Amino acid sequence: xxxxxxxxxxxxxxxxWAVQPSLRTVQGTLEEALATALRVPSVRVVCAGRTDTGxxxxxxxxxxxxxxxSLTGSSGRRGDSPMEALARRLNGILPPDVHVRRAxxxxxxxxxxxxxxxxxxxxxxxxxxxxxxxxxRSHVLAWPxxxxxxxxxTASRALLGLRDxxxxxxxxxxxxxxxxxxxxxWTRDETGIAVARVVADAxxxxxxxxxxxCLLAVGDGRRPPEWAAExxxxxxxxxxxxxxxxxxxxxxxxxxxxxxxxAAQAERARNTREAMDD
Amino acid sequence: xxxxxxxxxxxxxxxxWAVQPSLRTVQGTLEEALATALRVPSVRVVCAGRTDTGxxxxxxxxxxxxxxxSLTGSSGRRGDSPMEALARRLNGILPPDVHVRRAxxxxxxxxxxxxxxxxxxxxxxxxxxxxxxxxxRSHVLAWPxxxxxxxxxTASRALLGLRDxxxxxxxxxxxxxxxxxxxxxWTRDETGIAVARVVADAxxxxxxxxxxxCLLAVGDGRRPPEWAAExxxxxxxxxxxxxxxxxxxxxxxxxxxxxxxxAAQAERARNTREAMDD
Numbered sequence: 001x002x003x004x005x006x007x008x009x010x011x012x013x014x015x016x017w018a019v020q021p022s023l024r025t026v027q028g029t030l031e032e033a034l035a036t037a038l039r040v041p042s043v044r045v046v047c048a049g050r051t052d053t054g055x056x057x058x059x060x061x062x063x064x065x066x067x068x069x070s071l072t073g074s075s076g077r078r079g080d081s082p083m084e085a086l087a088r089r090l091n092g093i094l095p096p097d098v099h100v101r102r103a104x105x106x107x108x109x110x111x112x113x114x115x116x117x118x119x120x121x122x123x124x125x126x127x128x129x130x131x132x133x134x135x136x137r138s139h140v141l142a143w144p145x146x147x148x149x150x151x152x153x154t155a156s157r158a159l160l161g162l163r164d165x166x167x168x169x170x171x172x173x174x175x176x177x178x179x180x181x182x183x184x185x186w187t188r189d190e191t192g193i194a195v196a197r198v199v200a201d202a203x204x205x206x207x208x209x210x211x212x213x214c215l216l217a218v219g220d221g222r223r224p225p226e227w228a229a230e231x232x233x234x235x236x237x238x239x240x241x242x243x244x245x246x247x248x249x250x251x252x253x254x255x256x257x258x259x260x261x262x263a264a265q266a267e268r269a270r271n272t273r274e275a276m277d278d
Numbered sequence: 279x280x281x282x283x284x285x286x287x288x289x290x291x292x293x294x295w296a297v298q299p300s301l302r303t304v305q306g307t308l309e310e311a312l313a314t315a316l317r318v319p320s321v322r323v324v325c326a327g328r329t330d331t332g333x334x335x336x337x338x339x340x341x342x343x344x345x346x347x348s349l350t351g352s353s354g355r356r357g358d359s360p361m362e363a364l365a366r367r368l369n370g371i372l373p374p375d376v377h378v379r380r381a382x383x384x385x386x387x388x389x390x391x392x393x394x395x396x397x398x399x400x401x402x403x404x405x406x407x408x409x410x411x412x413x414x415r416s417h418v419l420a421w422p423x424x425x426x427x428x429x430x431x432t433a434s435r436a437l438l439g440l441r442d443x444x445x446x447x448x449x450x451x452x453x454x455x456x457x458x459x460x461x462x463x464w465t466r467d468e469t470g471i472a473v474a475r476v477v478a479d480a481x482x483x484x485x486x487x488x489x490x491x492c493l494l495a496v497g498d499g500r501r502p503p504e505w506a507a508e509x510x511x512x513x514x515x516x517x518x519x520x521x522x523x524x525x526x527x528x529x530x531x532x533x534x535x536x537x538x539x540x541a542a543q544a545e546r547a548r549n550t551r552e553a554m555d556d
Contacts, residue, residue: 006408008410008411008412008413009412010412010413010415056413058411058413087407088407091407091410096412096415097412097415098412099407099410099411099412100407101407101408101410102407102408129365129366129369129377129378129379129380130284130379130380132286132369132377132379133286133336133377134286134287134288134374134375134376134377135286135288135334135336135414135416135417135528136413136414137288137374137375138413139413190468250413
């Protein structure tokens with residue numbers, strides 16, 4: 001049977017998502033906890049977005065395949081479903097910087113990576129000393145100059161749609177840099193912190209952080225709003241675009257279609273995206 | 279001259295506000311940074327609310343008195359006022375878990391402690407596994423059972439007004455436990471986390487954490503809403519009331535009157551509250 005887990009984590013003390021020998025990674029930590037909880041020698045999980053070192057998640061999604069009988073070992077409190085019992089058991093094993101928000105039996109055709117139709121990230125910036133808050137310093141970038149969000153949103157709108165984002169991607173051999181950027185908008189949250197909401201079908205490597213680096217240069221007045229569209233049109237990595245720090249970035253949510261579309265989408269994505277980052 | 283500083287801090291790694299020999303405290307850390315920034319042998323600050331070990335602040339207020347000439351050493355960037363330069367200099371010296379949000383020349387009669395007319399605290403609780411977020415685990419309590427905020431608010435309303443809060447205070451010799459509780463209300467923030475907004479003229483020791491402990495017992499169904507009023511009426515520390523963990527508690531804001539009332543309020547408070555906690 002296939003299980004879906006929804007995860008949140010504080011990326012500060014992880015060397016990113018993907019397992020690496022002798023490094024503390026989210027995948028490695030989760031797979032170890034799963035092996036313990038399910039009493040099996042090893043478990044492999046597949047995730048929707050392989051976050052880099054220091055990047056956080058509130059809505060990471062993974063799947064794993066297990067033998068149904070391995071669930072019987074997870075004794076639940078009275079009234080817990082087997083999936084609630086599994087989530088509770090995992091949270092008892094996991095360190096405080098990773099948390100299973102829920103566990104579900106995955107619907108037919110579900111693939112955490114290939115069934116996903118969109119990923120949503122947030123990038124958070126405190127652009128005034130009065131906004132800097134040590135309680136959220138793990139996931140908010142402090143920026144020394146005030147940002148003009150109107151200028152940033154003008155620049156952002158010129159980047160939307162099906163585009164070649166080569167200017168904002170770290171090159172990978174044989175990987176396409178064409179993506180559909182659906183949303184890129186800056187607002188201020190109730191405390192005044194500037195938050196970028198960034199949605200695309202998928203992202204290539206360092207894409208959100210490069211987009212944000214470009215837009216911060218617009219926001220603090222070093223570049224005009226047109227610079228974003230000009231950079232995009234260049235279609236090659238532009239060294240003038242800074243890749244901003246990972247710690248301001250959080251994978252917030254992953255979107256999936258309903259029913260039979262889960263398998264159909266996975267099939268399409270497997271064919272077109274096998275060599276892509278997400 | 280008297281200076282007002284507005285501070286935020288993550289209380290996790292501090293042994294509370296007040297200076298203690300050889301322990302890391304917020305006051306001690308701030309006073310050391312001020313002595314360095316002002317190039318003086320030592321500085322003493324007075325704060326609005328002496329937070330306990332593990333308690334956080336977003337709106338702590340302090341005052342300190344300095345010789346005006348000690349400011350001339352703080353070289354500012356072009357365009358910075360002397361107070362902006364002082365805040366920037368302090369933030370360059372302070373560790374990442376304490377931050378000066380702003381520095382101001384204090385108005386006449388201002389006393390961070392005695393001029394204050396109200397203090398506002400927040401207590402945050404994630405009462406569902408899906409709400410637990412490692413990114414905010416430093417300042418949100420995880421509670422294993424769902425909370426009925428309506429029942430908690432019914433209980434809360436019975437505690438408002440000028441009351442003897444002895445049932446919710448740790449006794450101190452010669453200190454009054456009479457306070458005016460102006461607001462005590464539970465709502466859910468945009469992420470679903472339960473937040474208590476608690477406002478009073480001042481608080482006695484462990485008062486917010488005891489009130490919250492009482493209300494959590496109402497919220498998760500172990501006690502009826504009337505239990506809060508009954509406990510208050512007992513007028514002595516009730517061992518059935520849990521003092522909840524410090525890490526969910528944040529001093530959010532301190533209120534001051536305008537103009538001449540600053541000195542008048544300080545005079546009144548000095549006479550009535552010298553032996554009180556805040």
